[in-house]
Amino acid sequence: MRDVAVVGVGMTEFGELWSESLRTIWTKAATAALADAGLDSVDLITVGCMSPGLFVGQEHLASLLADELGMAGVAATRVESACASGGLAVRAGFAEIAAGLADTVLVTGVEKMTDVDGADATYALGSAADQEWEGFHGITFPGLYAMLARAHMARYGTTREQMAAVAVKNHANGLLNPHAQYHLKVTAKDVLESTLVADPLRLLDCSPVTDGAAAVVLTTVERARELAAGRPVVTITGSGLATDTITLANREELSELRAVRLAAERAYRMAGRRPEQLHVVEVHDCFTIAEIMATEAIGLFDPGFGGSAAADGLTALGGKIPVNTSGGLKSKGHPVGATGVAQVVELVNQLRGEAGQRQVEGAAIGLAQNMGGSGGSSVVHILEVVR
Numbered sequence: 001m002r003d004v005a006v007v008g009v010g011m012t013e014f015g016e017l018w019s020e021s022l023r024t025i026w027t028k029a030a031t032a033a034l035a036d037a038g039l040d041s042v043d044l045i046t047v048g049c050m051s052p053g054l055f056v057g058q059e060h061l062a063s064l065l066a067d068e069l070g071m072a073g074v075a076a077t078r079v080e081s082a083c084a085s086g087g088l089a090v091r092a093g094f095a096e097i098a099a100g101l102a103d104t105v106l107v108t109g110v111e112k113m114t115d116v117d118g119a120d121a122t123y124a125l126g127s128a129a130d131q132e133w134e135g136f137h138g139i140t141f142p143g144l145y146a147m148l149a150r151a152h153m154a155r156y157g158t159t160r161e162q163m164a165a166v167a168v169k170n171h172a173n174g175l176l177n178p179h180a181q182y183h184l185k186v187t188a189k190d191v192l193e194s195t196l197v198a199d200p201l202r203l204l205d206c207s208p209v210t211d212g213a214a215a216v217v218l219t220t221v222e223r224a225r226e227l228a229a230g231r232p233v234v235t236i237t238g239s240g241l242a243t244d245t246i247t248l249a250n251r252e253e254l255s256e257l258r259a260v261r262l263a264a265e266r267a268y269r270m271a272g273r274r275p276e277q278l279h280v281v282e283v284h285d286c287f288t289i290a291e292i293m294a295t296e297a298i299g300l301f302d303p304g305f306g307g308s309a310a311a312d313g314l315t316a317l318g319g320k321i322p323v324n325t326s327g328g329l330k331s332k333g334h335p336v337g338a339t340g341v342a343q344v345v346e347l348v349n350q351l352r353g354e355a356g357q358r359q360v361e362g363a364a365i366g367l368a369q370n371m372g373g374s375g376g377s378s379v380v381h382i383l384e385v386v387r
């Protein structure tokens with residue numbers, strides 16, 4: 001297997017980008033990443049996108065977008081794993097370079113979610129749940145995560161205040177990220193008194209509906225050294241992918257995200273790393289309870305201690321292990337297909353020492369965890385600065 005490095009990153013602002021189309025935001029992110037890498041051609045393009053058919057009526061994205069970039073003829077493929085589509089696009093690009101099938105890959109993620117109304121967006125997102133056993137009975141994603149929250153609260157005593165602490169932290173981090181959808185300071189009181197969405201989750205426990213695109217350019221470590229021009233070379237040392245039952249009713253345990261644990265174990269094994277060695281982490285906080293459960297599943301905290309860790313400031317900037325320095329899905333926004341790629345953009349910025357006001361001093365090893373649906377799939381990557 002060849003060693004793989006990230007040589008370029010780019011992303012659009014995340015938010016309600018009503019004057020833009022899916023192809024224009026994608027092209028902005030792609031050209032920014034290529035410019036950052038100093039490349040104008042690649043061997044392969046991967047596109048992570050969950051549901052362009054339902055959100056904008058467009059399928060056949062890989063060819064469409066390659067053409068939009070002026071690269072018709074290049075190999076291109078779209079991958080889908082619901083909200084983990086972006087992470088899966090990273091893994092697909094990683095695998096091609098590691099296997100020697102390609103030398104340079106433009107990995108992209110995109111979703112244009114605000115061209116439909118809220119009900120249609122909820123329907124499109126709901127297609128990631130099991131339609132026969134969940135969707136047709138009326139459950140939505142806030143409802144599914146509310147059930148996970150209730151199970152975690154019942155088993156471990158996790159509190160509403162601990163969940164609110166996640167939102168407060170991530171909105172504070174989002175204030176420092178110019179690409180974030182919300183530049184909004186929120187207090188625990190704001191979260192606890194915000195509109196009830198699906199008991200116990202309130203508006204400020206939820207990630208929003210977002211437009212956005214993100215891109216990274218991958219190549220071999222040898223080529224990355226040539227392109228580095230004095231900047232640190234960031235390599236992907238671990239990649240883990242796992243599934244769980246989509247239907248919550250089929251899970252033996254609802255207070256654990258098993259796919260996340262399995263994907264993380266596989267990534268740690270490949271990288272030869274342990275959770276205690278990480279300096280910065282991006283997790284899939286589509287709801288505040290998801291961040292608490294994800295930090296437990298990737299081994300940062302013992303089961304049941306993710307909530308108190310957030311409330312005690314361990315995951316804040318300057319804390320023991322900063323989580324979601326980008327603002328996370330909660331504040332940065334969650335254009336579902338783009339999220340997994342944007343997490344890697346944040347880690348590369350951190351590991352290069354280019355994260356500005358939200359820089360974690362000395363960050364050299366980071367982990368990104370992306371998740372599909374209510375934990376039916378997960379992708380984990382470990383990134384490190386090459387010394």
Ligand code: COA
Nearest residue numbers: 083118125141142197203204206207208209286334373374
């Ligand atoms: N966090 C903070 N503010 C939010 C928000 C969020 N998640 N969602 C909406 N808002 C704000 C809007 O900016 C708007 O503010 P304004 O009145 O100052 O302009 C206000 O709340 C109302 O926005 P609106 O778009 O009408 O909200 P909504 O009620 O239609 O949608 C949710 C709110 C929570 C239902 C929606 O954001 C949602 O479905 N989130 C979950 C997305 C999801 O499931 N993703 C997949 C996860 S697996």
